[in-house]
Amino acid sequence: MSRLKRDDEYQKTGAFRFFRWMKGTKDPYLDEVEMKPGKPYEDPRTLEEIMAEEYELKQRVYSLEHNRIRSVSERFYQVCSVLFSFVFAGIMLYLVANLPIAGTADRPVNNEVAKVYIENGIRDTGAVNVVTGMILNYRAFDTFGETCVLFIATTCVMVLLMKEEEKIRSDKSMNDRLYEPKNDIILQKIAFVLVPIVFIFGIYVILNGHLSPGGGFSGGAMIGSGMILYAAAFGFDKMQKFFNEETYKVVKVGALSTYCVVITYYLYMGANNLDNHIPLGVPGMIFSSGIILWLNIFVGIEVACTMYAFFALFRRGGL
């Protein structure tokens, strides 16, 4: 601070008085004012009381009766959404009226792509079920992506709901079986009969994916629902005797990584026009159609694991 005048001279000037008044150290009427920092304000209420009060305040401020602006905007929003829905529905209807007519032979979708799938499907892929041949051989990469969608969906549910195993076991309120009739005898007896049948049917659908309708996705869903039925009837303690987090990890990661290896080999060989040495077999036999059977099994395992993991994570926050 460079000041031309000395301190005692400066204190006589008007500027000094003005700045002193600005700072509030001296009031022209009350003379010297003593500046003391005030005590920090302490709220006597507890946190719960503050939150309850804020909640009540919010309820009053945002209630439709007291807040006119909100009620008007709410009504405006409702009207707009109804209008928008009608406009959107109108656009869609107008669009459908202008699309190619369904069921006619000269639609653009009936082109050489579908023709080749149907005519050469069995020869190229060895699968009698053309759809399976399409998704697991012609467009195998897409289906690998689709399987990864299931994988990441489970991962996301785990991110959201998973808890540590010890925490689940120590927390009694988590154990919802305490509040239910312990052993529902009817459910258990029916599950005892039904679960093996469901499993076997699921396995049948997976293994026949390339011969008849079905495949990994539908068969896997069946096995998964069988596991859910078992867990619901007999409880997670019994379920964990043969399917706990470790088995889940081994089965799922094993299936998916084998899938990954197989698909890498297949894509690499195919793309570079190399022979992939995978025999296609006789169409119609169980062991035919090259990689399709194996991919169906891997997809089935992944889907079954996903179904059961969803159930278990939502039910108790762990596998």
Added chain:
Amino acid sequence: MEFMSNFPCFSLILSMCAAIVSSALSGKWARRLNTAVIAIIGMLSAGTLYLTYVTNQSYVYKMGRFSAPWGNEIRFGNLEAMMALFFSVIMLLSIWGGRKHLLAEIDGFKENLYYVLLDLLMSSLLALVYTNDLFTAYVFVEINTISACGLIMIRENGHTLEAATRYMIMSLIGSGLLLFGLCILYDITGHLLMSNIKEQVTLLVGTGEYHIPLVVAIVFISVGLAIKSALFPFHSWLPDAYGYSTVSSAAILSSLVSKGYIFLLIKVFYRVIGFEVICQSKVINVLFVFGLCGMIFGSLSAIRENDIRRMIAFSSVAQIGYIYMGFGLGTETGMVASIFHILSHAATKSMLFIAAVGLTDVSGQSKKFIDLTGAGYRNIIAGITFTVGSLSMVGVPLFSGFISKILFAQSCVSNENKMLPTLICLAISTILNAIYFMKTVLRIYTPVHTEHKKIKWKYAISYGVVCLLFIGLNILLGMCSEPVVSLIRSGISMFA
């Protein structure tokens, strides 16, 4: 040389494989695997870029035994390879810059899940960049959406759960519209492969058949991808998602996830519909207007904000507006400017997020401006990085933001109807940018005498290195823009 054309396929499969294996690993090993895989993908992409640059042609790579309309196919030229390289670099830097926070903010036993999400996000970004098939694109859009949700909500508090729900709803509306658009396109052309659809669309435009479904499909695809990349009126999910999630997630979401969708939109424009058809339709005018609105309103919201992370998030809205404005110009130079802005914004925005977290660390974890006073002296490297990022965003020469702004200004001259609004909005937006970024820079360099905790030395080294790399990348883009721009130009010419 010929072997190099396998690299894009390898990098796709590698990232998916890493995700699968990571789900069985411990957090530490998942992290190492993730770093290694992304570094390898960066190298593979560099190899691909070298291949396409030297041979100066694009490659079509069939995924499997069967060639295109029957099997899957990926396609890469200069632009795709450059994007993949760039995405992997930004991803790596963002992860390492926010590592300390990641460890502190998520449950220990969920750490490997975070890397699973990141690996799959990388694979989906690569697929969106490389794909030549609309259905493959849709599958990976799904993966991208779900993993982005996971990235937001892995830091479990009320804000992130709400933000993730919001993101999920908006993003699913976008996916739904995209799927509608693809279905319509498939119905009127009978193909899913981009090049075949383009042939058919050219025929249809010539005969005038199915005009209405075509327009509706263009609108649905554009709007769907615009919602997913947070164009102005659809940006309501953005500030919470970027503002409260853990910092690596915020950096990756803002700089990569939205850019992946925008790149897919560019591919749809050039490789599916045809750029001339798009320019004739009125859709780009709508994108242009929304882009301009986004530039202004995003910046205005950012000025009002009192939270540094949310301010940067709102700035993203403005920058996305720039990119869509470039589309809306309907010229090749506008597109080049937009693509350059994708690069420049991705580099700068992740840098700002990483720098901001360094500043909040030394201010008692508070994101309010009042507490950030003088933070630039307390964490010197973060202060410098934030300043560089702000200068780049404002558009000061030497940094990347300047180049994209000058490219936008140059490109709008050729379009006489849109020149004036573009230049005016560019000027206003630049001033608004300067207001909120310079306010922050002044704030962090205002001296104040309060004691704050020092940051630990262990993470300070990796953090500092990441910051320096970000600064280097930004200056590189700003100083050596000519090779990048010519690469973009040649990449676009390879699209056709």
